[in-house]
Amino acid sequence: MTKLGLASGALAAAAVAGETPVPAASQDNKLRVLLVNGSPHMEGCTYTALRLAAQELQAAGVEADIFHLGTAPVQDCMACGSCKKHPGRCIWNQDCVNELIDKARSAHGFIFGSPVYFGHPSGRLLSAMDRAFYAAGDVFAGKPAAAVASSRRAGSLATLDAIQKHFTIAQMPVVSSFYWNEVHGFTPTDVMADEEGVSIMRQLGRNMARAVRAYAAEPAAKPVERKYTHFIR
Ligand SMILES: Cc1cc2nc3c(=O)[nH]c(=O)nc-3n(C[C@H](O)[C@H](O)[C@H](O)COP(=O)(O)O)c2cc1C
DSSP states (O other): OOOEEEEETTTOOOOOTTSSOOOSSOTTOOOEEEEEEOSSOTTSHHHHHHHHHHHHHHHTTOEEEEEEOOSSOOOOOOOOOHHHHSTTOOSOOSSSHHHHHHHHHTOSEEEEEEEOBTTBOOHHHHHHHHHHHHHOGGGTTTSOEEEEEEESSSOHHHHHHHHHHHHHTTTOOBOOOSSOSEEEOSSHHHHHHOHHHHHHHHHHHHHHHHHHHHHHHSOOOOOOOOOOOOSOO
16 A cells, blocks of 8 residues: 555534535645544444545545544534634534544545444534534535445445435535445454455445546536525525
8 A cells, every 4th residue: 555644533604515616636736535434443344444445546546545533522513603704614623623624625535434323324423524514515515425334234324325415415426336335344354354345445446536536627517696595585
């Protein structure tokens, strides 16, 4: 593996998606995909799945950085509205979310991975995504994204669905593979024995590499004037 960035977010508004063009080229002209590990296990099953996709991205010449949300608590959105006054930043600075936003700025695509907990994504991933997308939707807007779920046995589809909802209200093209983006296992060894899951992750990495190239080359769609209504006015 040439370079598989592994960042630990644990160390550490509503800009509504759609009005910032995808960065056609970063300062160093490299394409980057940020892979977010929403498991408390830094190198568990979710990481193992993400790493497979990351390896394919790197083989295709796209930088892949795995960002671990860590084990420290991740605050849920307080709906304080501070990010509407200061777009691009969450007022709660005591966890990894602003670090995630900073990393997302220079990324051209994303893969968000989660273990399945009672049939849904980890609370830490959902809290981080809610806050990051609410505070800094423009850093995600228009960039290709994929969801990955790791379960011991069941609950992946609802998990993928919950993650993907963030993408589809942020104008993010959803990248897929040839079957559901899921692996099965209780340990990384189990995941590597899930041959179909392994092949799905590898294809996902290749498809994501193609998607970031295509979208980075194309300017964002011209935004229409957006209307906000609460259905009654
Ligand atoms: C609180 C909790 C709830 C879980 N719920 C489910 C579940 O609903 N379905 C399932 O198949 N596995 C469930 N699991 C197992 C994990 O999803 C599974 O082992 C996953 O691959 C672990 O990924 P990780 O090593 O990246 O943390 C649960 C695990 C925990 C800790």
